Amino acid sequence: MRFAETGYNLEIDLTRGNIERVATAPEDSALYLGGLGTNAKIMWERVPPEVDAFSPDNLLVFGTGLLCGTPAIGCNRTIVTTISPQTQLLAFSMMGGFWAPELKYAGYDKVILRGKSPGLVYVWIKDDKVEIRDASHLKGKGAVETAKLLCEELKEPKAQVAAIGMAGENRVYFASIEQSRSSASRGGLGAVMGDKGVKAIVVRGTKDIHLARPAEFMHLCDEVMDYIKFRGENPIPGVIPILAVLGSPQEMAIHDEKWHTENFMWGNARVRRKDFWSEEIAREWTRTMEEMRGRLISCYNCPMHCGATISPPGKPTYMMKCFSKLTYTMAAFSDLAFGLGIAQSATEYGVDGYSAPQVMAFALELLEAGILTENDFPGMPEDSEGRFYWLLDHIVRREGIGDILANGTYWAAGQIGKGAEKYAHNNIKKQEQLPLKLSMLNPVYFLMYCTGEKLNITQIEGQFPQAAFPAREDREAFVKDWFQVPDEKFKQYFLDWEVRGEKSIPSYPTPEMCCDIVDWQERMHYIDDALGMCAGLSSFHLKAPYHIHNYPKFISSGTGFDMDEATLTKAAKRYRTLVRAINTRRGMRRKDEKPPADHWKKRFPELEKELLDTYYTFKGWNEQGIPTEETLRDLGLDYVYEEFLKRGVYSDNGAAPSQAGPAMTGKEV
């Protein structure tokens, strides 16, 4: 008997229409946990580096976290992995909502899609009955609309639906998979789903998920709930509003956007508006939010209510959470009412809320610079808001210039030429990043930007304060109840960290300390991604309810595996290394590991080299960032080492140019 997990995956071959329920090896769960960990194992074994994003041999894996479906609070995430058309590396993005627990209750840990369907289909999973059904009537429908139509069609109001919109159908490189109030957005997962001809996966489950030691597990859940309550009543002083409280984050509840609007860049990640936030804007935006926001809503079994229903005037209601709240607003130099309105269209079309606005702002900059001309934008309105709607419509349909822009700024710039590359300036590994441009290099963030393979800063940061606190007594107060640290030394690192002087950035924290800090933060994210835990109750936050000390107990009482801090740390390192191995095998090298050139004004090449060298060594990677033989053998990844040797990975320093063109093989329609 398996606990917490079901022990079965659903293998769906879309080319042949074949469906199989396949038992999984319990040993793999002990070594790689679930979610991202076992997804990575499957991607390594079954998707060789020759496979393109849009090859039928690419897999699209929907993996539930190991503890999804158990009573663990806030554990509801689906981890979706595939080869990204944009980065051509492993894409892994997560979504909250209700889909993962529902799949568990249907009796499966993962849905693995391979091949390509000849026509548009949807997958209908109801417990043991799984069907591939025609979805031609859903072509072009919005993602949220599709979910509603399918629940009605199947007469299953309790079914959960993960769906793509028009962007996914047309293989837009930053297309998302939408589900309820949540989405798996980064890396073009929706494009791969569209390429496979799958409009939606609908799930309804009515089976049991078992716990190995229920009394112990429930006691841990009670402790977490009590701590959530404590944190709600005791916000952390001295940090920005979204970091003071738990949540993923609480963007729908918090009105004070001074920090985001004045510190993040507007337009195509270039313009900083230092005195933007005024009382009048605060009043106006609060009014907008209160008029359009229905109620705050949550994901499965979580008290945080980070999402909200939003009803923009004259448009259907949709669900939103997190930072899409501001990305369209700021890219278009507009206001919150515009942002919440266009996000409705963007959610139905199914696009990533980070990449999409930046691609549109990039296009308008190219027009302004004369690299693109009016002829490229026939019929585009004059006003910024109208232009954004025009661009969004053209991108998701791949019409005219939209066909090029749909490949994201990196590939679009290459296709447009004439110096357009300069304008695709905010990418890491070919993918658009949050619009941050800062002054002084922060060594911790430098390492996270360089080496974070989820390619999103919010998915690696969180456990350690972003900046030093000016007053020593505030630091002392902060560390007093900081029991989440894996080691007491982290408290000292923070206590000694000054805003100015010798012990301030960029030289402090020292490269060695930076390694510890980055490693801890990344480890917690990787654990969350294997367990299915929302980062909003865990790795994204200072002083989170879930941490390295209680996670092993959750896993052992939930699954029955022997698990302590050391075993868990090693498991996380194992599949984190496997993620790197997949990308290494696809050609990722040191040259690819860098932040956007203009991310910081003040750079320190020697220090940066030292940081990266020290971190690579700390991680057990060689000077190219490739895991060494010793590291791989220690983690039981001997099979990775054998493969590396066979492929001559260690002698490849990445001097060869990466693939010259985008993976797109022509327009579908």
Add this chain to the structure above:
Amino acid sequence: MKDGTKSRIIKRITVNLEKCIGCRACEMACSGFHAVPKFSSTNPARSRIRVVVEDRKDIYIPIRAAGYTPSECESRNTYSIKDKNYPECGLCNASCPSRELFREPDSGLPLKCDMCESVPPLDEPMCVQVCRCGVLTYDEWEERRDDQVNREQMEIGLQSLVNRYGVEKVMERIEQFSRNVKR
């Protein structure tokens, strides 16, 4: 019972629909609590409380399973409260043929909320304990009720039986009934 009344404890859960965030923690906790041993498994499809959700209409209603009814309503009401239309089924807590709610997924047998009766008793039912948003609140009180049989009502019933079947047949059946009961 000297005064001809009997007392019983009335248990009440008050449901504040405005506060529900749709997290379904109540479903999870209910199914876990009723598993044997407790919390050895979870499965919201076994829960005796369900959150009826229509996100886009802003409808979030936790309803608890009441008794089983073999027939379904032939007509249904829609309740309009503050410009929101609530379907009657969203507010009804019967386990009935018109919906899959409140049935054991394995056997199809009806489920019924027992207010988490257990030994030792809980302070509050599980669904209320895990509801952190104040949607569900619990209270209980003692109620005393007249123990006398309402003769008038019984006579109306008997009279209609006599009208239909005649007094002899009714007497005959009552005699048979009382014999069966004695045995």
